[in-house]
Amino acid sequence: MAGRRVRQAGLHLPGEPGPHNAITDVPGVEVGAVTLIEGSGPLRTGHGPVRTGVTAVLPRGRAGVGHPCAAGMAVLNGNGEMTGAAFVEEVGLLDLPIMLTNSHAVGACHRGVVDWVSAHVPQRAQRWMLPVVAETYDGFLNDINGDHVTPAVAAAAMDAARGGPVAEGSVGGGTGMNCYGYTGGTGTSSRQVPFGADRYTLGVLVQANFGARRELVVAGHPVGRRLTDDDLFAASAAVQPAGAGSVIVVVATDAPLLPGQCKALARRVPLGLARTGTSGSHFSGDLFLALSTAEQHVSGSQYPQPGDERLEQMSLVPWRHLDRFFEACAGGGGGRAQRAVRQRRDGRPRRPPGARTAGGAGAGDGAHRPVAGRCACPGGEVRASQYPLGVSTSMNSGSGSVPPRVTLSRLT
Template sequence: MTTTDAPSPATHSPSGRPRPRALGWAADGTPGEWNAITDVPGVEVGYRTLIGPAGTVRTGVTAILPRGRAGVGRPVAAGTGVLNGNGEMTGTAWIAETGQLGLPITISNTHAVGACHTGTVRWCSRHHPDLARQWLLPVCAETWDGYLNDINGEHVTPDDVCAALDAAAHGPLAEGSVGGGTGMNCYGFKGGSGTASRLMPFGDATYTVGAFVQANFGSRAELTIRGRRVGPELDVPAPIEEDDWLYGDRTPGGAGSVIVVVATDAPLTGHQCAALARRVPLGLARTGTTGSVFSGDLFLAFSTANDRPSDTAFPQGEPSTAELVTSVALPWNRIDALHTATVQAVEEAVLGALVGADTMTGRAGHTSYALPVDAVQALLDA
């Protein structure tokens, strides 16, 4: 009797579909067990996918909880970055002020930012009422899914956001048309949610860097995989770029946006997290993009090290030296390996969003075609 080992989550999706690493498309570096942002200890991710009747609803919500559902309110060091500002990520002014983040991160479509904000506050008031008695400034980010989704239909509700937060778990993640990435497009193909991770040895320790992308950016002519510009060589329609569907106009190539969240358990300051966020565009660029003005490219990085109670809550009583906090951080002259890991994980996460997505038809019969994996493989092997 022979047995067959189950494929590794690092190389195959939970459904068994090969991921970029199984195809030989992944960047260098060693992934974690699940090759996902959830390889960072404590990080939980939840999806709420909305596929509605008559092809009008193609959207959803992704929730990322840096310390899991139980750890909401305990801050993580955090920093942000921007490649192009045609987008929205709430809560970033407070992150810039304090270098910290204590609430969940949600990602959805452009017109659902309000529902995500309301839903996160509602969820916190239910599960963390003491925290909710203070002010809440959740991070809610977006990309535009109006080609496939009825984006003005208010289909994402605060209850959907609560459902995504309730579903958050630690483990392997589905990619492609799930969660907030359900209705997204990338490089003229069907895009969506993607993730990857890298391990970084540091003396006697090994740290993890994980990336999550909501990929809705890039023009067909730009798509580059493993250093080869494959987009122009793929004979697959790109209706979102080719048809005059937007009030008689064509959508400019590269429009859409991308949100990237980077997590690590390496001890970093808020400034160092911002440095990781600034490296995200280098990973995106390896897949071809030059950063369209019609794309909101916004990034957040956080570190789960230095776990302690929040120092931004209202103080009680007179000041005391007992309130002083001590943190550790990597020295700046040892941080380059984290920069490299970030770039590698972001590149692979974008490819994961493409490889994980199937052809989808949505609003008004609009169709976004899946990346033809076999045709790409033939080009790369030639």
């Protein structure tokens, strides 16, 4: 079933996807990615091999930075980091790009957002900035302590943000990730949600780096226990326990929701992930952010100005009608994680149909360009020669080689 999705294989997934089956089906949402691939062989801190990157999610696109969205977040297991979460919890609003990267590049991406906003939206930079930067751990495949992600790389990801198809798999912040002992990374999908005379879209983007192979469930079938023969991650349990790593999920919808409703939506994400088999390892930071891009005419947390003392209003889908949005979030949630699991041994991200050949959400083959002196492929292709077949289970000890990309048919 190489190259096929669940629906094409005759398996049922609930809901009706949007035109791209991606978070960018939500009007205004843009996604950009920079993928860093360099070197092979034994790990040498500061030199490589490098298998990492940055993914940027701009809820209202580059033109809408500084325009707040209602937002809320939830935590299944707190062994992870999402900067800016305390402020989202306090005011229920978000108006800056969302960045996904590896665990030790959070500071670089945080600085990158500050620099990028200062350059492109200077009026927003006149107030404090608390960017949302979330991480998962790619130290099994990547020189995570080598400082390869810089603020310039983060800025390039924001510059690359576009609507349309989104590249998946070993791309952007998901480049060096694993999921259920297979190549993990970036996955996305969307669902159409009717409400009265309107039709809204709910989209999700996941950075998948979680799950032990033995746990894997596909369409209700516990297939993982039959697929343990080539599980490199279980063999390396002395270095990193199977199931460790984390998962970050961003949920976006154009339905008008209050911050508390966004938080309720975020709490449904792990219900979808659980359908893929995960039990939520202690060593996995499972953090979820949900937001509404509906136009609410609220000014956000700005400094008060003379004469601006007036009431602001937010519209909302009534709580009694939210179940259909919960179903869209949880019902297809497992598919987003499974879309992140890669089939190919060469580690290439899946090029989406109609993808462009320049940087951005839909960038495909030929999208390579240098950033910060390294191979950066925004949404682009990773060549097979960059993944040697020398296998080691002691990557973090500094003596190993980059393992091969193990195979699994694409599931969604």
